[in-house]
Amino acid sequence: MSSSSMLLVAVLVPLLGAIGIYITGKHPNLRETVTLIAAGLLLLIVYSLLPGVLAGARPEYKFFEIFPGLDVAFRLEPLGMLFACIASLLWPVNSIYSIGYMRGNNEKKQTCFYICFAVAIASTIGIAFSANLITLFIFYETLTLSTYPLVTHKGNDAAKKSGRVYLGILLTTSICLLLPAIIWIYSIADTTAFTEGGILPATTHKSVLLALLLMTTYGIGKAAVMPVHRWLPAAMVAPTPVSALLHAVAVVKAGVFSIVKIMTYIFSPAVLSEQLDINFVIYLSSFTIIAASFVALQADNLKRRLAYSTISQLSYVVLATALLAPLSILGAALHILAHAFGKITLFFAAGSIYTAAHKTLVSELDGIGYKMPITMLAFTIGSLSMIGVPPTAGFVSKWFILQGSFSVDSTVAIAVIVLSTLLNAGYFLPIVYRAFLKKPDGAEQSIHEAPLPMVMALSFTALMTIILFFYPDLALSLLEPWLESLS
Amino acid sequence: MTSHLAVLQVVTPLLAAPVVVILHNKTLGWLIATLVSLSCFIIACVLCLQIYDGNNIVYTLGGWAAPAGIEYHVDRLTAFLLIIISGLATFILIGARESIDNEISADRLYLFYTAFLLNLTGLLGVIVTGDAFNVFVFIEIASLSSYALISIGRDKRSLYAAYQYLIFGTIGASFILIAIGLMYAVTGTLNIHDLHERLAHVQDSRTLITALAFFIIGIGLKAAIWPLHIWLPDAYTYSPSIVSTFLAGTSTKVFIYVLIRFVFSIFGIEFSINELSVQYILMSVALIAIVYGSLQAIKQDSLKRLLAYSSIAQIGYMILAISLVTVAGVAAGLIHVFNHAIIKVTLFLCVANIIYFTGTDSINKLAGLGKQMPVTCGLFVIAGLSIIGVPLTAGFTSKWFLIKATIDSGYWLVIPVIVISSLMAIVYIWKVVEQIYFKEADHAHVVTNKAMPYSMYVSLFVFTAACIYFGLQTDINVGLAQLIADDLIGARP
Numbered sequence: 010m011s012s013s014s015m016l017l018v019a020v021l022v023p024l025l026g027a028i029g030i031y032i033t034g035k036h037p038n039l040r041e042t043v044t045l046i047a048a049g050l051l052l053l054i055v056y057s058l059l060p061g062v063l064a065g066a067r068p069e070y071k072f073f074e075i076f077p078g079l080d081v082a083f084r085l086e087p088l089g090m091l092f093a094c095i096a097s098l099l100w101p102v103n104s105i106y107s108i109g110y111m112r113g114n115n116e117k118k119q120t121c122f123y124i125c126f127a128v129a130i131a132s133t134i135g136i137a138f139s140a141n142l143i144t145l146f147i148f149y150e151t152l153t154l155s156t157y158p159l160v161t162h163k164g165n166d167a168a169k170k171s172g173r174v175y176l177g178i179l180l181t182t183s184i185c186l187l188l189p190a191i192i193w194i195y196s197i198a199d200t201t202a203f204t205e206g207g208i209l210p211a212t213t214h215k216s217v218l219l220a221l222l223l224m225t226t227y228g229i230g231k232a233a234v235m236p237v238h239r240w241l242p243a244a245m246v247a248p249t250p251v252s253a254l255l256h257a258v259a260v261v262k263a264g265v266f267s268i269v270k271i272m273t274y275i276f277s278p279a280v281l282s283e284q285l286d287i288n289f290v291i292y293l294s295s296f297t298i299i300a301a302s303f304v305a306l307q308a309d310n311l312k313r314r315l316a317y318s319t320i321s322q323l324s325y326v327v328l329a330t331a332l333l334a335p336l337s338i339l340g341a342a343l344h345i346l347a348h349a350f351g352k353i354t355l356f357f358a359a360g361s362i363y364t365a366a367h368k369t370l371v372s373e374l375d376g377i378g379y380k381m382p383i384t385m386l387a388f389t390i391g392s393l394s395m396i397g398v399p400p401t402a403g404f405v406s407k408w409f410i411l412q413g414s415f416s417v418d419s420t421v422a423i424a425v426i427v428l429s430t431l432l433n434a435g436y437f438l439p440i441v442y443r444a445f446l447k448k449p450d451g452a453e454q455s456i457h458e459a460p461l462p463m464v465m466a467l468s469f470t471a472l473m474t475i476i477l478f479f480y481p482d483l484a485l486s487l488l489e490p491w492l493e494s495l496s
Numbered sequence: 497m498t499s500h501l502a503v504l505q506v507v508t509p510l511l512a513a514p515v516v517v518i519l520h521n522k523t524l525g526w527l528i529a530t531l532v533s534l535s536c537f538i539i540a541c542v543l544c545l546q547i548y549d550g551n552n553i554v555y556t557l558g559g560w561a562a563p564a565g566i567e568y569h570v571d572r573l574t575a576f577l578l579i580i581i582s583g584l585a586t587f588i589l590i591g592a593r594e595s596i597d598n599e600i601s602a603d604r605l606y607l608f609y610t611a612f613l614l615n616l617t618g619l620l621g622v623i624v625t626g627d628a629f630n631v632f633v634f635i636e637i638a639s640l641s642s643y644a645l646i647s648i649g650r651d652k653r654s655l656y657a658a659y660q661y662l663i664f665g666t667i668g669a670s671f672i673l674i675a676i677g678l679m680y681a682v683t684g685t686l687n688i689h690d691l692h693e694r695l696a697h698v699q700d701s702r703t704l705i706t707a708l709a710f711f712i713i714g715i716g717l718k719a720a721i722w723p724l725h726i727w728l729p730d731a732y733t734y735s736p737s738i739v740s741t742f743l744a745g746t747s748t749k750v751f752i753y754v755l756i757r758f759v760f761s762i763f764g765i766e767f768s769i770n771e772l773s774v775q776y777i778l779m780s781v782a783l784i785a786i787v788y789g790s791l792q793a794i795k796q797d798s799l800k801r802l803l804a805y806s807s808i809a810q811i812g813y814m815i816l817a818i819s820l821v822t823v824a825g826v827a828a829g830l831i832h833v834f835n836h837a838i839i840k841v842t843l844f845l846c847v848a849n850i851i852y853f854t855g856t857d858s859i860n861k862l863a864g865l866g867k868q869m870p871v872t873c874g875l876f877v878i879a880g881l882s883i884i885g886v887p888l889t890a891g892f893t894s895k896w897f898l899i900k901a902t903i904d905s906g907y908w909l910v911i912p913v914i915v916i917s918s919l920m921a922i923v924y925i926w927k928v929v930e931q932i933y934f935k936e937a938d939h940a941h942v943v944t945n946k947a948m949p950y951s952m953y954v955s956l957f958v959f960t961a962a963c964i965y966f967g968l969q970t971d972i973n974v975g976l977a978q979l980i981a982d983d984l985i986g987a988r989p
Contacts, residue, residue, distance in 0.1 A: 073969070079896075150887070184918055192896060195900065
């Protein structure tokens with residue numbers, strides 16, 4: 010099969026999987042098999058596209074043209090390839106983990122859960138493959154809608170209220186800011202296609218550029234730059250595999266991916282750095298990094314602490330992109346990768362703790378490292394990656410971001426990165442300290458490791474976090490042509 | 497034969513109406529009305545093909561040349577509207593029998609079809625005629641028959657609604673007549689093309705300014721432009737569902753056509769802008785209409801009333817687009833006329849089904865309906881997404897062109913209003929969706945008809961398919977609308 014039709018197949022596989030899950034919904038074992046088969050197939054398809062993209066191929070698939078200059082179409086390029094690889098690799102892992110979690114906690118409506126999950130993955134792949142802004146926008150919205158039932162999975166009032174915040178913020182920002190920005194861009198450039206070197210002409214007035222920049226930064230609410238970050242902590246009511254999906258696989262990653270993609274393929278970093286005297290986005294993301302870290306420092310609920318850590322980490326990507334230096338943009342792309350594996354490990358660990366010990370607060374974790382050594386070891390690796398300590402993937406991306414900051418002499422960025430590293434250490438290391446060095450209360454002897462599928466999943470992602478430190482070559486060689494097109 | 501096509505648009509339904517009275521049979525009445533609508537639709541399509549290249553058709557009634565005789569004039573704008581109106585009439589009627597039988601008492605059914613045909617005559621006549629006084633005559637035919645249509649149902653409140661509409665409608669029509677009379681006084685002609693030519697030589701005429709003012713207010717009443725819309729919610733809410741469906745799709749659209757025709761083809765844009773700043777008047781009322789209509793829609797409990805207020809907001813969009821007075825703006829307005837007709841008809845047809853099944857359109861009583869009427873509710877969601885303006889539906893195309901036209905014209909402050917009202921559309925559609933899908937049914941529905949006849953889904957499927965088709969393929973409506981906009985103001989720098 011040609012690689013252009015493979016693009017279509019890649020999106021169809023999870024959708025067909027969703028139908029299969031619906032049909033086999035009454036038989037849990039069969040249903041989970043369908044999920045895993047679909048996930049495995051998607052993984053194969055996406056990675057079969059990788060050699061071609063590495064060799065310089067840019068497969069395209071066009072669905073139809075709404076009107077001239079406005080197509081619904083796919084085009085695979087390095088950045089999208091990277092994102093698709095992350096999502097398709099984490100879906101099977103997350104599915105295995107979900108099976109353990111959903112059964113271990115006797116969750117209701119599991120069929121609905123797996124269906125929505127599959128649709129969300131299809132949307133994510135759609136975002137990764139989008140050839141233009143309008144296709145991206147369509148899949149961006151389907152991702153929001155398909156994750157809504159997941160966020161409100163518990164069905165109680167708190168979940169519904171959070172669901173409303175989730176839907177409200179994400180839809181409002183995308184319709185009020187992102188869509189007008191897209192139409193504005195179309196009005197200037199007569200196209201919305203992602204093109205190497207950007208489509209906005211160098212003659213565009215700088216106030217227009219600045220307005221568009223702010224509209225896209227805030228219009229993509231999934232990137233959670235303050236103050237449109239509220240949906241992320243609200244979505245914490247969801248079951249942990251969903252949080253993992255939101256934070257690592259799909260939703261927030263789709264947000265920062267879209268920002269990086271728009272910054273490099275719609276705006277041109279070269280034009281932007283020439284035109285913009287003051288880049289507000291740098292300050293906005295810097296503020297978000299620091300402020301979210303302070304909130305995380307005070308949060309006792311483990312998942313809440315992780316959520317604010319995500320907000321802070323996402324703004325690393327936004328900040329790195331806004332610096333407009335090629336090295337920092339490379340760092341941004343790598344940070345999407347590194348954060349995905351690091352954060353999913355942390356969430357998996359938090360879910361394991363909840364499943365095995367029913368603990369949700371940081372202050373309850375004294376000595377838990379002895380009861381659940383593998384989980385807490387993985388948690389430690391994830392934490393180190395968040396802080397950016399070698400040998401973890403987080404170090405690599407932070408290295409490039411810092412290099413980029415030095416290359417453009419951005420003292421703000423350097424200071425923010427250094428300070429936030431300290432803050433990251435400040436809210437992750439105490440958890441590790443409690444888990445391994447504090448004595449447990451002693452009352453609870455019955456805590457064991459979580460179910461096997463969960464432990465397998467989190468060991469894998471923790472391992473990947475370390476592997477990515479030693480072998481970032483594949484990602485680097487994938488992104489190289491993309492980076493060249495920037496300058 | 498083909499040379500008489502233009503006049504057949506009016507003559508066919510006009511002659512069929514008394515036939516239906518004489519036959520006095522509901523099945524035959526339905527059949528004749530449907531066939532007549534269909535033939536009008538086919539004729540409209542043929543006409544459209546004939547004039548697509550820009551060779552307008554001029555038909556003189558009885559062979560009397562203008563200005564002595566009456567002229568029918570078909571250009572692209574005419575054909576565009578003819579297709580919309582006759583197409584809607586055809587596809588609404590095809591599946592409407594069960595709902596009509598259910599909501600109108602049996603002894604009045606033949607009268608319903610008669611009134612329907614007369615209404616169709618009036619609406620098509622307004623569009624096809626090239627004579628200003630004739631426009632007024634057809635407006636009256638359309639209005640009188642629509643008063644009858646509104647009050648023909650079982651709901652007693654419809655009498656009051658029809659009476660209210662009658663008062664406002666008559667005032668509106670009289671104002672339009674006064675405007676036409678004043679123009680006649682200045683120029684001595686009623687033919688639209690003559691009027692345009694002669695008015696071009698009339699400068700600084702106070703009479704003409706008065707005529708324009710009367711016209712704008714008259715048309716505001718008929719097209720339900722805020723603040724002259726107050727008859728509309730009642731008329732849509734209390735009339736039989738199929739009547740609401742047809743009126744929502746057609747009647748206001750025809751008056752927007754009259755607005756475009758008079759302002760652009762008779763008074764001329766320069767005059768309208770210079771003497772009365774029509775575009776600013778229209779733009780400000782349109783903006784208020786958009787916000788007001790959407791806000792009111794959120795508050796409603798009756799589904800029909802919700803859709804009626806949504807219509808007021810959507811009419812605001814059309815007027816807003818036209819008031820930009822650019823090619824892109826007028827094209828966007830026409831695209832929305834087309835798309836909104838389809839979308840609103842789909843929504844009203846869903847409501848017709850819901851009323852048939854549950855006997856009520858109160859949103860609070862519809863909890864859990866999604867499980868009992870999965871097809872209708874599913875289609876409602878699709879049409880709802882379309883009215884919000886979600887990509888891949890017809891509504892998105894409208895909104896895209898509207899926002900783009902606004903950006904191109906530089907009216908930056910208007911854009912927040914458009915996007916915020918889209919959010920309000922999300923709220924009022926979501927309100928229904930939450931009720932029908934995410935609430936448990938707490939009490940049994942008041943079921944009047946348990947089995948839904950399949951025929952009731954026919955029209956609904958046709959229009960839902962159109963909602964999606966015109967979101968994916970826009971060659972027909974967008975292409976034609978842009979040609980028309982070029983015709984109307986292309987010459988203007």
